[in-house]
Amino acid sequence: MGVIHEIVFDCDKPAVLAQFWAKILDGYDVRAYDEDEIARLAALGLTPETDTTVMIDGPGPSICFQNVDGRVFDNNRVHLDIEVTDRGAEVERLKEAGATVDRVLPTYTVMRDPEGNQFCLVDPRVVLQAAAA
Known part of the structure; x- marks a missing residue:
């Protein structure tokens, strides 16, 4: 979650x-x-x-x-970034629930819900802060 x-x-x-x-x-x-x-x-x-x-x-x-x-103007202009502790596991869980993966980047994964709305799964803030340092 x-x-x-x-x-x-x-x-x-x-x-x-x-x-x-x-x-x-x-x-x-x-x-x-x-x-x-x-x-x-x-x-x-x-x-x-x-x-x-x-x-x-x-x-x-x-x-x-x-x-x-x-x-790209076919994507959402507003989307949620959802922080997860195990991005890989959450990607798999959400794919089983009907989501799809658009692209995977070093600190986040862009996904789409079953109707095509984008959202991102992001690594925890401490990981993001360490990557920026």
């Missing part, structure tokens, strides 16, 4: 949409950029205002706003 890791919006302007949702959701704020993150963005020619992935945090799941190169 899994828990909601975050809710993900595919969008054209992540910073603008993140600001919008942070303003209308009680207790949510745009995740702060520290000096290391600002330097990382600068190395990519980006700023917090042009970042391709902006997060907001609050009392519930984090919400991610992302602009994905090559986005």
Whole structure:
């Protein structure tokens, strides 16, 4: 079984949409950029205002706003990231329940429910943080 890791919006302007949702959701704020993150963005020619992935945090799941190169418009614009402890086992369990696998990446697997809606199975936060370090 899994828990909601975050809710993900595919969008054209992540910073603008993140600001919008942070303003209308009680207790949510745009995740702060520290000096290391600002330097990382600068190395990519980006700023917090042009970042391709902006997060907001609050009392519930984090919400991610992302602009994905090559986005396909036949996929969901909003999807759930579900954190699981054993991604391989969960993939198999969900396939038996009628889900299909779209693609497997190092820290997450993109799947579709029986009606074709996308969702992602993601590794636990501690694994993701270690991979980013």
